[in-house]
Amino acid sequence: KNEVEQSPQNLTAQEGEFITINCSYSVGISALHWLQQHPGGGIVSLFMLSSGKKKHGRLIATINIQEKHSSLHITASHPRDSAVYICAVIRLGNQFYFGTGTSLTVIP
Amino acid sequence: NAGVTQTPKFQVLKTGQSMTLQCAQDMNHNSMYWYRQDPGMGLRLIYYSASEGTTDKGEVPNGYNVSRLNKREFSLRLESAAPSQTSVYFCASPTGLSSGNTIYFGEGSWLTVV
Numbered sequence: 419k420n421e422v423e424q425s426p427q428n429l430t431a432q433e434g435e436f437i438t439i440n441c442s443y444s445v446g447i448s449a450l451h452w453l454q455q456h457p458g459g460g461i462v463s464l465f466m467l468s469s470g471k472k473k474h475g476r477l478i479a480t481i482n483i484q485e486k487h488s489s490l491h492i493t494a495s496h497p498r499d500s501a502v503y504i505c506a507v508i509r510l511g512n513q514f515y516f517g518t519g520t521s522l523t524v525i526p
Numbered sequence: 527n528a529g530v531t532q533t534p535k536f537q538v539l540k541t542g543q544s545m546t547l548q549c550a551q552d553m554n555h556n557s558m559y560w561y562r563q564d565p566g567m568g569l570r571l572i573y574y575s576a577s578e579g580t581t582d583k584g585e586v587p588n589g590y591n592v593s594r595l596n597k598r599e600f601s602l603r604l605e606s607a608a609p610s611q612t613s614v615y616f617c618a619s620p621t622g623l624s625s626g627n628t629i630y631f632g633e634g635s636w637l638t639v640v
Contacts, residue, residue, distance in 0.1 A: 420568065451629065459614060459634035466628060504568070506629070512557055512576070512620060514629065516568035 421445045422431045424505050424517035431524050437492040439520045441505030444486065452479050455519065461504070464490075466495040495524045531555065532617045532632030539607040539639045547602040547635050549617030557620050558600035559584075560592060562613040563634075569616065575600050607639045 422443045430443040431437050441450070450507055455461045465472050465479040467488065472479050476495075481488040505517040532549045551558060556577045561569040572582030585586055591603045591612055610639055617632040622634040 422568065431547075453629075458614075459636075460633040461616065461618075461634075463628050463630075471603075506569075512622065513574075514559070514569075514620070516561075516570075518566060518568045 420480075420518070421442040421515045422505055422517040424503075424520050426520060427518070428521045429523070430494050431522070433496060433524055433526050435498075436494050437495050437522065437524075439490045439503050439505075440521070441488045441490070441517055442486060443488075443505075443507045443515075445509060445515070447507040447509055449508045450481055450488050451506040451508070451514075452488070453516075454505055455504060457501075464503075477513055492522075497524045497526050500524050500525065529566060530617055530619055530630045530632040532615075532635055534635060535633065536636045537583050537606070537638070539637065540606060544603065544605050545607065545637075546604075547615055547617070547637075548599070549601065549623065549632060550599045550616075551619040551630070552598065553619065553621070553630065555619040555621060556597070557622065558594065559618045559620075560600070560602045561616045562586065563616060564613050564630075572602065572615075600611060604637075607637075609639045611637065611638045613637060 425440045452464045467481040476493045478491040500523050502519040504519045530551045559574045560572040570586050573592040575581045578597045593601045615635045618631040
């Protein structure tokens, strides 16, 4: 069983919709990342969270340490948001563990 | 500031051939990692180097070797490629706990073993 579980695996939305991607983990962590991977492969870090909530433009990430759960929200989704979103947790020793990703397609 | 640079971008190998994937970071980070990404699976750690001169096995090290040549460079070698090593390979380097733990990835190397 993977230490990091994401849902849904695939998501299709109409432009403008509010999107939520969930991440649950089963181990103690020091922090959590949300990563974005566009077609063609490049992976970039969107957020690093250790508590609470962070907002960057139309993206909002939250984490509940007690419940071992994080969510990534996209408001007013746009086709350029189409990508794979990956949750990654950081454990002691600076080791990263990754979810399998959520493939998002936003249709105009 | 290039961040993490890895080469080659694409490679096709015949079973049994050897090759080396190169990775360099210009951010003066201590840690560097090699991951592979396969369909339906998360990024899996092959090997990592916590600092110059040290390397350790990750989750899926079999069939690979690594060299931390200096602080900048961390190479991954396939001595005798097998079709099961067909994958996308990513080199990555985190900033470390004291610097916010951001992680930077290379652009990926698509490897096909036939």
